[in-house]
Structure formats: structure tokens, C-alpha cells
Amino acid sequence: MTSTQSDNQSHRQGLTRRQLLLGGAVAGAGAVAAVGIDFALNNQTQVGASPPPQLNGDETIPFYGIHQAGIDTSPQTHAEFLSLDLRADTDREGLRRMMRILTDDAARLTQGSPALADSEPELAKTPARLTITFGFGAELIARAQGQPPEWLQPLPSFSIDRLQPEYSDGDLLIQIASDDPLSAAHASRMLLKDSRRFATVRWIQSGFRRAYGTEMPGTTMRNLFGQVDGTTNPRPGTNDFDLVVWNTTGWLAGGTSLVIRRIHMNLDKWDHLDRSGRDQSVGRYQSNGAPLTSNPTTAAAEFDEPDFNATNAMGFPVIPEYSHIVRARSDDPQHRIFRRSYNYDDRPINSEISNSGQIFVSFQADVDDQFVPIQRRLDELDLLNEWTTPIGSAVFAIPPGCNETGFVGDTLIL
Amino acid sequence: MSSLHASVRIILIVFTASLALSACMGAESTLGEGLTTPTDTKVSVADSWVISAESDMTAAFGEITNSGADSVTVLYASTNAAATVEFHETVENDRGETIMRPIEGDFVVPSQESRSLEPGGDHLMLMDLTKPLQSGEEVAITLNLSDGTSIEFIAVVKDFAGSDETYEDDTMGEDE
Numbered sequence: 001m002t003s004t005q006s007d008n009q010s011h012r013q014g015l016t017r018r019q020l021l022l023g024g025a026v027a028g029a030g031a032v033a034a035v036g037i038d039f040a041l042n043n044q045t046q047v048g049a050s051p052p053p054q055l056n057g058d059e060t061i062p063f064y065g066i067h068q069a070g071i072d073t074s075p076q077t078h079a080e081f082l083s084l085d086l087r088a089d090t091d092r093e094g095l096r097r098m099m100r101i102l103t104d105d106a107a108r109l110t111q112g113s114p115a116l117a118d119s120e121p122e123l124a125k126t127p128a129r130l131t132i133t134f135g136f137g138a139e140l141i142a143r144a145q146g147q148p149p150e151w152l153q154p155l156p157s158f159s160i161d162r163l164q165p166e167y168s169d170g171d172l173l174i175q176i177a178s179d180d181p182l183s184a185a186h187a188s189r190m191l192l193k194d195s196r197r198f199a200t201v202r203w204i205q206s207g208f209r210r211a212y213g214t215e216m217p218g219t220t221m222r223n224l225f226g227q228v229d230g231t232t233n234p235r236p237g238t239n240d241f242d243l244v245v246w247n248t249t250g251w252l253a254g255g256t257s258l259v260i261r262r263i264h265m266n267l268d269k270w271d272h273l274d275r276s277g278r279d280q281s282v283g284r285y286q287s288n289g290a291p292l293t294s295n296p297t298t299a300a301a302e303f304d305e306p307d308f309n310a311t312n313a314m315g316f317p318v319i320p321e322y323s324h325i326v327r328a329r330s331d332d333p334q335h336r337i338f339r340r341s342y343n344y345d346d347r348p349i350n351s352e353i354s355n356s357g358q359i360f361v362s363f364q365a366d367v368d369d370q371f372v373p374i375q376r377r378l379d380e381l382d383l384l385n386e387w388t389t390p391i392g393s394a395v396f397a398i399p400p401g402c403n404e405t406g407f408v409g410d411t412l413i414l
Numbered sequence: 415m416s417s418l419h420a421s422v423r424i425i426l427i428v429f430t431a432s433l434a435l436s437a438c439m440g441a442e443s444t445l446g447e448g449l450t451t452p453t454d455t456k457v458s459v460a461d462s463w464v465i466s467a468e469s470d471m472t473a474a475f476g477e478i479t480n481s482g483a484d485s486v487t488v489l490y491a492s493t494n495a496a497a498t499v500e501f502h503e504t505v506e507n508d509r510g511e512t513i514m515r516p517i518e519g520d521f522v523v524p525s526q527e528s529r530s531l532e533p534g535g536d537h538l539m540l541m542d543l544t545k546p547l548q549s550g551e552e553v554a555i556t557l558n559l560s561d562g563t564s565i566e567f568i569a570v571v572k573d574f575a576g577s578d579e580t581y582e583d584d585t586m587g588e589d590e
Contacts, residue, residue: 097550101572116463117533117572197466197549197573 056179056212057126063110065401066254068408070131071245071340071363072236074217076177079207079342080188081260081359083170083394084199085139092144096413098198099134102174103407105190106132115190128180128212130187134408135173135258135396146412149252151367152397155259158379160390167262167392170202175258175361179212203392205262207342207359220289220302223343224356225270225387227282228289230339231302245338247365251411254400256363259337259371262344262392265357270387281383283323292319320383327382328374335373337362357388367395455563456482457523462531462569464495464553468546471496474538474555474569475531480523487560488521495553496540503536514539533574547571 061069090098105115110130114121141148154169174191178184192201209221223229234241245256270278278286283306285296291306306325310318319326330336339362346355364370378385399409462476480486491499501517517536523529531537538555540547547553551571558564 094550097548101550101570104570116461116570117465117574194549194572 055126057128057183058112059129059179060111060127061129061131063107063132063401064403067246068133068255068398068401069110070133070175070177071256071338071398072241073129073131073177074236075209075221075340075342076129076131077179077209077212078181078184079175079177079359079361080184081205081207081361082174082176082188082192083202083204084172084174084195085202086143086171086199087197090143090198092413094198095140095144095409096407098195099409099413100407101194102134102191103402103409105194106134106187106408107404109187109190115194118190120186120189123182123186124190126180126183128178128183130176130178130180130183132187132191133175133177133398135175135398136409136412137169137171137173137394137396139171141397141412144409144413146251149247149249149257149366149397151257151369151372152395155367155375155393155395156372158375158390160379160385160388161393162264162389162391163393164391167203167205167394169394170396172199173258173260173394173396181208205260205344205359205392207344209342221341221343223341223358224265224267224345225278226286227278228284228286228302229341229358231284231289234336234338241338243365244336244370245363245365252397252399253411256365256398257367257371258396258398259360259362259364259367260392260394260396261360261390263358263360264355264389264391266387266389267354267356268352273387280320280323281386283319283325291325322381322383324378324382324384327377327380330373330377332373334369337364337371337374357391363398455559455561455565456480457486457557457559457563457565459555459557459565459567462555462567464540464547464569464571465574466547466549466571467543469543471539471541471543472547473502473533474499474540474553475533476567476569477528477530478523478557479528480525482561483525484561485522485524488523489558489560491538491555491557493540493553493555495544495547495555497542497544498540499555500539500541501536502539504534549573 061073063069086095108115109124110127110132112125112127114124118124136144138148138152141152157163172195174188174195176184176187176191178187188204210219220228220230220233234244247253247255247257273281275286279292284291285294287296288299288302290296290298290301290304293307293310294304295301306319308317308319308326312318339360341361342359344357344359348355362371399412402408402410457478457480460477460479462474464474465472478488488501491501493499501521502514503517504512504514507513512534514537516539521529521536529536540553549571553569553571554566555569556564556566
């Protein structure tokens with residue numbers, strides 16, 4: 001059989017490839033020879049063809065498990081944080097119904113299936129590592145007649161705080177994270193539709209990291225100051241991570257806590273700081289994130305241990321005592337957290353040209369034992385405070401994951 | 415909702431006989447009581463849900479699959495959440511309008527095939543609800559099949575704003 005005019009699309013592409021490869025040689029050859037080459041090339045192409053590329057949109061993160069997903073999951077490129085206030089008539093039974101519905105939505109959407117009653121099922125088919133994580137505020141736990149963890153309350157007020165109610169607190173948190181912003185938006189829409197009867201929106205924050213494929217997975221993120229941010233984070237999958245993050249008591253066993261703080265970053269003021277000043281404010285080189293006692297050019301130096309005792313020719317510490325990494329680090333190994341933050345870059349207000357910052361997100365087994373001591377040290381002294389201002393703050397208890405027959409929160413709302 | 419009010423009256427008049435019959439069946443179908451669900455049934459229902467409603471009537475959806483070698487007819491459906499359950503279809507009438515009406519003839523699920531019950535298509539109508547159906551509740555619905563078996567499935571109640579529906583003979587269609 002010779003090639004016919006009714007060739008399908010893929011065959012036409014094959015001809016195009018052939019023409020590209022052989023150029024005029026084929027045009028000058030006899031028809032029979034050309035067909036022979038055509039067949040040979042097509043067969044060759046099929047035998048040696050690489051499989052179609054694995055699309056990231058098809059990637060899924062398991063939903064069910066001991067822990068909720070979206071915590072030890074390698075951070076997706078986009079995240080939406082929805083904080084809801086419960087309606088006055090949402091009681092324990094209402095909470096149970098709400099969490100069953102929202103859990104079912106999340107279980108389906110994260111696996112690339114439409115939610116029940118999904119009016120845009122097409123948008124559900126590319127989850128792109130979508131995870132949906134639920135957190136409970138004190139009011140929700142009270143209405144569930146459960147025992148709140150002692151640390152579940154607004155953080156102590158710090159002198160640097162300029163908190164705005166529109167970015168603070170809430171009864172139910174939903175963290176939606178995906179490598180695709182459209183998939184995240186659809187999940188957000190679906191979950192808000194199904195929670196509308198039970199709760200109202202208090203605040204929503206949207207954040208981003210590098211787009212998918214821009215950097216190797218696992219690369220430490222950069223914030224909008226340009227800094228490498230999160231180098232010393234515990235690594236998921238290690239015993240260290242488990243100790244820092246997972247709570248082990250009562251209905252929260254397998255869960256954790258989430259602190260979310262909206263940190264405004266004054267980019268215009270930051271512009272006035274020279275490179276040396278920027279490095280000194282953090283104690284790390286902006287170039288590669290390495291501590292100032294290490295190499296500012298090699299990538300691996302990012303993970304070198306800082307030498308806090310090293311001094312310069314003048315006798316001063318190489319890593320200044322007022323720098324962020326000195327202040328954030330404690331001698332007490334318990335004072336550690338796992339950060340999973342996102343950047344925000346919103347529309348400027350009035351005559352300014354930037355309204356940017358970080359949606360700081362950290363997970364830790366116990367807020368009072370781990371997060372608060374660090375924040376106290378940073379509040380007392382941290383040169384970075386010159387350029388950053390916390391404008392929102394909330395704390396949530398993150399219940400453990402669930403299995404196929406349960407729902408998120410079923411250890412609290414039986 | 416008002417168009418639902420108007421139409422439910424009409425349908426109640428038209429289907430008085432079936433209502434009385436199904437009311438008896440509904441009484442039998444309390445959850446987990448007196449229902450035989452043979453393990454060899456070849457019919458299953460997946461992804462089922464019901465539109466939340468305070469009263470009157472509402473619709474149920476899902477995917478009915480017949481994995482058996484023979485086609486199966488669904489004789490009737492029942493639930494303790496409603497007096498009667500009807501199979502409805504969505505069709506275009508003479509005036510080119512999309513309307514919903516009871517399916518004429520048998521509801522057959524051919525061998526090795528699935529039939530979708532979905533907004534804008536075929537669906538179950540739960541008539542004369544016995545109680546409000548709130549988002550997140552579960553409703554047990556029983557399908558009685560021509561092969562002598564019955565299957566019960568659990569549908570979750572969800573809020574749903576879509577598919578503004580017009581019923582056959584619903585000439586009013588106005589807000590009350």
C-alpha cells in the first residue's frame with residue numbers, strides 16, 4: 001500500500017519529519033523508493049519512539065493516609081489558603097456533615113476526578129499534584145465539643161506586629177495547593193460552594209513559588225527579597241521531620257499545627273540596601289544562600305553549617321549577632337519548625353509600586369513549644385524586621401488524615 | 415423552587431395511583447431493614463448524590479452499571495426519604511423547550527453497560543419528601559430489578575444550583 005491522500009494526522013506529521021530529515025533527496029528519488037524510505041522511517045520512528053511525555057497535570061498525590069497531604073508534600077507552585085467562619089447554626093452535627101462533604105470533594109479532586117455535583121468536571125481532570133488540607137480553629141473544636149490543644153489560640157502579640165483582622169484567625173482553614181493555578185481555583189470554587197451552607201469566607205490568601213519545571217524539584221525557594229529561604233528545613237521522610245511536625249496526642253495524633261502569617265516585605269526600602277547589607281541582615285549570601293562563613297559561589301555551600309564563632313580581621317563575628325539566622329536559631333533543639341511558605345505579589349495601594357511579601361506557613365507539633373520561642377527571639381532582635389511587617393496571623397490545628405470510610409476530622413467529630 | 419411547587423401538584427394528580435403504590439413500598443424500605451441484597455447481583459450504583467431540598471421533591475443522580483450477561487430492567491425505586499421515586503428523562507418538547515417528564519416504558523440497563531443519571535439527563539425524582547434533605551446527609555435508595563434482586567445504594571445530599579428545570583405541563587413557570 002502506498003501513502004494516500006487520506007492519511008491521518010500522525011502520518012502527516014511523519015511525512016513532515018521525513019521531509020525535514022531528507023529535504024530534497026526524497027523529492028528527487030523515484031516514487032517507489034520514496035515510499036520505501038517512508039515506511040522504513042516510520043517504522044524506525046515507531047520502534048525508537050519515546051513514549052508521550054508524562055504530563056505534570058496528570059500527577060496525583062494520595063489523599064488518604066495517616067497524615068493529611070499537603071504538609072510533607074514537596075511544595076506545589078500555587079497555593080490558596082481559605083479561612084472560613086462557621087455560621088451560627090453550624091453545630092456538631094452540621095460539622096460532621098460539612099467535613100464529610102468536603103472530604104469527599106477533596107478525595108475526588110486530588111485524584112483527578114470531578115467532585116459530585118461538579119459543574120465544571122473538565123477542570124478536575126488535571127490535578128497537577130493537587131492537595132487539599134484542612135485545619136480547625138478553636139471555635140470549630142468548641143462546637144464539636146472536643147478538647148482543643150493548649151496552643152490553639154492567637155499567637156502572643158509581638159511588638160513588630162501590625163495585624164489586620166482581614167488576614168487573621170478563622171474557624172476552618174482549607175489549604176489548596178497545586179502546580180496548576182486553574183486546577184487550584186476550581187478546587188477552591190468547589191469547596192467554597194459546598195461549605196457555603198455551613199460557613200462564610202473570612203479571608204483568602206493566594207501565593208506562588210517558581211512555576212513547574214523552572215527549577216529542579218527540591219530547590220530551596222527564593223522570596224521576593226531574592227533570598228534563598230528555607231535551607232535548614234527538616235527534610236520530609238526523615239525521623240527529624242516526623243519529630244518536628246507530627247503531633248502524637250489524643251484526636252490530633254497524626255496531625256500537626258499550622259501557623260500562617262502574612263508578612264509584608266517592603267521592597268522599596270529593601271532596594272536601598274547594598275548587597276553586603278542584604279547578606280549581613282540574613283547571615284547568608286543572597287547569591288547562593290550559603291552562610292557568610294562559607295563559599296558565596298558554589299551551589300552545595302548553601303547547606304554548609306554556619307560557623308557562628310568565626311570572626312573577621314576586626315574581631316567581629318562574620319555572621320552578625322543581629323542577623324536573621326543567628327536570631328532564628330536556638331540552642332534548644334526543640335525550637336524548630338517546618339516551613340512551607342509562598343510569595344504574594346498583589347496590586348499596589350495608592351501611589352506605591354509594590355504590595356508584596358510572604359505567606360509564611362509553618363507546621364510544628366506544638367506551637368507554644370516550638371514556634372513561639374523562635375518568634376520571640378525574632379521579635380526581640382532581627383535585622384530583617386527593618387524591612388518586614390507581620391500583617392496577618394492565624395493558628396490552626398491540623399487533624400490527622402483519614403481512610404476511605406472516614407472523613408478528615410473524624411477523630412474529633414465522631 | 416416555585417416552579418417545582420407548581421409542577422409537583424400536577425405530577426401528584428397525574429400519578430396518584432403510582433404514589434399510593436410506592437408509598438407502601440417506601441414504608442418497607444427503611445435503612446437496612448428487610449432488604450435482601452444478593453451478593454450475586456450484577457448491578458451497582460456509583461457516584462450517587464441528591465440535591466438538597468427543604469420539602470416537596472428533589473432529584474437523585476448516579477451511575478448505574480450492569481456487569482451481568484443479561485440486560486436488567488429497573489422495575490421501581492424507593493427510599494424512606496420520599497413517598498415515591500420516579501424515573502424522569504429530559505427531552506425537547508414540540509416548542510423546542512427542554513423539559514423533564516417521567517420516562518415512558520422500561521428503564522433498561524443493557525448487559526455490560528452503564529446508564530448515567532445526571533443533571534440535564536435521566537434522573538430519579540424523589541417525590542413528596544418525608545423530611546428536609548440537608549447537605550452532607552445520606553439517603554438510602556433501593557432499586558428493585560427485573561432479575562428479582564434489589565440493590566440499595568447510599569446517595570449523599572449536596573447543594574446544587576445548576577440545571578434550572580422545566581417540567582412537562584409546567585405552564586406557569588413563574589415565581590410565586
